Amino acid sequence: MLDTSVFTPHGKHLIAGTWVSGETTFTSDPAHGTGYAFSVGTPALVDAACKAAEEAFWIYGSTSREARAAFLNAIADEIEARAEAITQIGTQETGLPEGRLQGERGRTMGQLRLFAEHILKGDYLDIRHDTALPDRQPLPRPDIKLVQRPIGPVAVFGASNFPLAFSTAGSDTAAALAAGCPVVVKGHGAHPGTGEIVAEAILAAIKKTGMPKGVFSLVQGGKRDVGQALVQHPLINAVGFTGSLGGGRALFDLCAQRAVPIPFFGELGSVNPMFLLPGAIKARGDALGTGWAGSLTMGAGQFCTNPGVAVVEAGSKGDAFVAAAAAALKGVAAQCMLTDGIAQAYEEGKSRFLGRPGVRPVLVSDSEGRNALPNLFETDAADYLRDHALGEEVFGPLGLVVRVSGAEEMEALARGFDGQLTVTLHMDEDDTALAQRMLPVLERKAGRVLVNGFPTGVEVCDAMVHGGPYPASTNFGATSVGTLSIRRFLRPVSYQNLPAALLPGDLS
Structure with a gap:
C-alpha cells in the first residue's frame, strides 16, 4: 500500500x-527541512536515456490515441495518489505555501487529462484528403492524404518557479507524450525531490x-555539460524549456549549431x-x-507573467495610481524565494535601478537572505527607450512605472517594447478609440492581450x-x-497513393 503522507527521496535518476x-x-x-543527497547527472546517463527514448519511439509513436489517453490519465491518477507526499516535499524544497502546491498539482493533473481528451477528439491531427482525379487534364491527380505525426524523442528542462506544472510531468511533457513522443527530462536542481516523486508516478x-x-x-542535477549533451544528442528532435533568457539563448544556439x-x-x-x-x-x-x-x-513575483512595468500618463491621476501601488507594496511581508540564487539575482536586479540616470526610487526595500x-x-518614456537595461x-x-506625456508618447513607447508574453490594457468606454489605435501595435508585441485584468496566472485551455x-x-x-x-x-x-494497409491508424 502506497504511503501518501511521507516521502524520503532516494536520489537516483x-x-x-x-x-x-x-x-x-x-x-x-530546501527552504526548510532536510537536504537530501541526489546523484549528479552525466552525459553518459543522457546518452542512455536518449537511446532508450529512441527505441521506445518505434512502439510509442504508433500507439493508438486511446492508449496514449489512458497513459496520460494514469499519470494524473498516480500523481493524485501521491498528493500529500508531493505537497510535503514540494513546500520544503521551494518554500511555496501548501495552497500554492495543491493548486499547482491540480493544474498539472488537469493538463494531463485535458490532453487525453484533446487527442481522443482527433482535431489536432489536421487530417486532409484530396481524392484521386484520374481523368483530370492535362495531368491526373493522385490520391493524397495528410496527417500530423510525432517527431520523436523530446528533451524537457524543468522550470525553477513551477516545480509541478512546468517541470517533470508539466505542460511540455504532457504535450509531447500526447503527441506520441518519448520524453527525457533534465530535472531542476531547485526541487529534485519533487521531480523524483513525480517521476515515480510516471513510472507507475x-x-x-x-x-x-x-x-x-529523468536525469537529475549535473553541470552545463549535461544540458549541452541533451540538446545536442542526435536522437533528440526538439527541446522544451522554461527559464532565463541567458540560459535559454545558450541552449537555443546549441540546437542551431547541431549538424x-x-x-x-x-x-x-x-x-x-500594462498600459493604463x-x-x-x-x-x-x-x-x-x-x-x-x-x-x-x-x-x-516569481511568475513569468508578472506585470513588471506599468505605463501611465504624468499628472495627478497618475500620481494617485503610483501612491496607491506604493502604499499597498509597503504592506506586503517578506516572502521566501525559490532558491538562494534567485534571491541574489533579485537583489542584483534591484541594484541596477539604484542611482541609474532617469530612474527615481518610489519604494526601496532591503531583502534578507x-x-x-x-x-x-x-x-x-524617453529614458526607458534610451536605456535598454x-x-x-x-x-x-x-x-517600474513609466510616465508618458499623453497618447502619442504612450503609443511610441508601445512600439519600442521588445516581445512579451502578455500586454494589458486598463480602459473604460471613453478609452475605446485610443485602445483601438494601440491594439495593432500590442498584438505584434505579445502572445496574449488582456483588457481590465492582471496577467499573473495562465489558464490551461484550448485558446491559450x-x-x-x-x-x-x-x-x-x-x-x-494549452492544447495548441x-x-x-x-x-x-x-501519403500519396498508399493502400489502406500501409496508412497510419488515424488515416486507415
Whole structure:
C-alpha cells in the first residue's frame, strides 16, 4: 500500500524504467527541512536515456490515441495518489505555501487529462484528403492524404518557479507524450525531490498501462555539460524549456549549431507591460494601483507573467495610481524565494535601478537572505527607450512605472517594447478609440492581450497562448500552455497513393 503522507527521496535518476545511481552526488538546498543527497547527472546517463527514448519511439509513436489517453490519465491518477507526499516535499524544497502546491498539482493533473481528451477528439491531427482525379487534364491527380505525426524523442528542462506544472510531468511533457513522443527530462536542481516523486508516478503509470519503459526518463542535477549533451544528442528532435533568457539563448544556439538543427521551444519570460489609459486612471486609479501591487507580489513575483512595468500618463491621476501601488507594496511581508540564487539575482536586479540616470526610487526595500521584499521605481518614456537595461526582466516583486506625456508618447513607447508574453490594457468606454489605435501595435508585441485584468496566472485551455515574439520565447508561432502546444511535437506527412494497409491508424 502506497504511503501518501511521507516521502524520503532516494536520489537516483530514472533511466528507462530503472532507478540508477551516479558516481557523485549533490545535496538539495530546501527552504526548510532536510537536504537530501541526489546523484549528479552525466552525459553518459543522457546518452542512455536518449537511446532508450529512441527505441521506445518505434512502439510509442504508433500507439493508438486511446492508449496514449489512458497513459496520460494514469499519470494524473498516480500523481493524485501521491498528493500529500508531493505537497510535503514540494513546500520544503521551494518554500511555496501548501495552497500554492495543491493548486499547482491540480493544474498539472488537469493538463494531463485535458490532453487525453484533446487527442481522443482527433482535431489536432489536421487530417486532409484530396481524392484521386484520374481523368483530370492535362495531368491526373493522385490520391493524397495528410496527417500530423510525432517527431520523436523530446528533451524537457524543468522550470525553477513551477516545480509541478512546468517541470517533470508539466505542460511540455504532457504535450509531447500526447503527441506520441518519448520524453527525457533534465530535472531542476531547485526541487529534485519533487521531480523524483513525480517521476515515480510516471513510472507507475508506465507499468499500469504497459507502455515501453524508455518512454520517459529523468536525469537529475549535473553541470552545463549535461544540458549541452541533451540538446545536442542526435536522437533528440526538439527541446522544451522554461527559464532565463541567458540560459535559454545558450541552449537555443546549441540546437542551431547541431549538424542537424532542431527546434528549441524556449519560454524566456518578459516584463509584461500594462498600459493604463486615461479614462481608467481617472475612474479607478487607486484601485488599479492596489490591484497591480497584488499581482506584482503574488508568489514573490516569481511568475513569468508578472506585470513588471506599468505605463501611465504624468499628472495627478497618475500620481494617485503610483501612491496607491506604493502604499499597498509597503504592506506586503517578506516572502521566501525559490532558491538562494534567485534571491541574489533579485537583489542584483534591484541594484541596477539604484542611482541609474532617469530612474527615481518610489519604494526601496532591503531583502534578507532568501526572503524578498517589494521595490518600486519610476522613469519616463524617453529614458526607458534610451536605456535598454530598464526593459530587462527582474525575477521578483519589483515594479517600474513609466510616465508618458499623453497618447502619442504612450503609443511610441508601445512600439519600442521588445516581445512579451502578455500586454494589458486598463480602459473604460471613453478609452475605446485610443485602445483601438494601440491594439495593432500590442498584438505584434505579445502572445496574449488582456483588457481590465492582471496577467499573473495562465489558464490551461484550448485558446491559450503562452509565448510571444523574441525574447519572450524563441518561437513566436508556438505556445507552451494549452492544447495548441501539442503542435510543437508534430510534423505533417503526406501519403500519396498508399493502400489502406500501409496508412497510419488515424488515416486507415
